[in-house]
Amino acid sequence: MKPRWLLLLIPLGAGLILALVVRYAAPTNPVLYLRADLATLILIGAALLSLAWFAAGWVAARFEHQRQDLIAQASDDRLRFLRRLDHELKNPLTAMRAGLANASEAPDEAARLAAFATVEAQALRLSRLSADLRKLAELETRPLEQAAVDAAGLLQEAFDLVQERAGDRQLSLSIPQAPWPLPQISGDPDLLFLAVHNLLENAVKFTRPGDRVEVRAFEDGSRLVIEVADTGPGIPEDELPHVWEELYRGQGAQGVPGSGLGLALVRAVIERHGGQVGLRSRAGQGTVFTLRLPVT
């Protein structure tokens, strides 16, 4: 909205420059005498007033329009979130009710214990969902720790941890040493580790054995850039804008375990640190996730 208000100042600015030019740079600054009868002056005054009124109304209407758009957007987001939350709750609850029914009608002790085990597993799944939701909410409000974080060390640790569970995927990590090592970043080391780890784990989760996962980091002017690229199945174009949303599950993520909040947490952590997240993907070829963080 701000730039539009600035547009209104363009005539004033142009007039000011022109006036200065005429006053100091032009050879003459002629004095003009205008004659007008009272009726014409009244007419011109009224027309100018109407014009100003019209302009003000137009600006206000635009402002209101944008506000309405924002409200509609927020309301859409809220509705989408509620639907997704409903969906996330539905499955474990259905499984729990089936499990309890099985337990009460179980023919023997083994069947009863098996039924209880499914109920417990689903309860834990719901607990994790609730914990992740709480994490997200807290991220918005809790004060952020500002410690110096060694980005290279953090990447290496997260990489080592994920590599243990990477199966047959080919993982590689490249951290530049020349002309100088990666810069330090400032923030909460635990949250930053969580973000990087989530991203790496995501890459492993959504690729197939034999796929490549490359983790790269480099300095780009005032930013530290971390890329996690894979040769996985890729993300369809129409899903790309939604990938960072809370509880969003794309086609490829159906049936893959997880709370659906992993990437939303990554985005929340990075944005809280003054950074940005990005994503490029080609269906059938792979995906690259990008994190950009300000360098201290």
Added chain:
Amino acid sequence: MKQASPRILLVDDETAITANLAPLLERAGFEVAVAGDGEQALGLVAGFAPDLVVMDVLMPRLNGRETLRRLRQAGNWTPIILLTQVGEAIERAMALEEGADDYLNKPFDPHELVARIRAVLRRARPGQPPLAAAERIACGPLTLERRARRAWLGNVELTLTPKAVALLEYLMTHPDELVSRERLLDAVWGWDYPIGTRAVDTRIAELRRVLGDDADQPSYIETVSGQGYRFVGRVETAR
């Protein structure tokens, strides 16, 4: 001398929770009374004389925080475990500041509650304020000023990250207790995540470095292999 079963007062407005937790606590060897809100709880503290109170925070009429405050103002130091529902770090800090002995985030593993109750009862000094309610606590030359969140070793103020101070505070107010990494995550970080145990180890290393504590012969923090950490020093209320 064999004592009678410890008496636990369970306070929560959610009957589904009390109806299931009460039998579980009874099976664990406690005598249990149940209250549905803070007002009932205050009445039962007088009548039932519990050895420990397990109390929810968000309740109708009189909430857990206010109930706790009234008890402490009246000089009643019955140990209290708060079940916080709001996960805010501030909420947890307040719980300790107001003199709760421990807290658990909902939803929790019921066996963890039993473990917490046993640990708090073991620590309790009947009729006296718990370490958890002390403004300054000390272990030898190490002093921790809790409200200001500052620590000293002798006359030298220690430079610690806020997380490390919170971790030190939790360990010092739970002396001689084996605390698992998961429990520390829940209590200090406020949320558990699968990779978080690494975060705990990093901060413990920071604490040891700053305190000059030897992990093999610790005067403060002992590593219990595969299980967690224990504050081994003797902690006292400091003036």
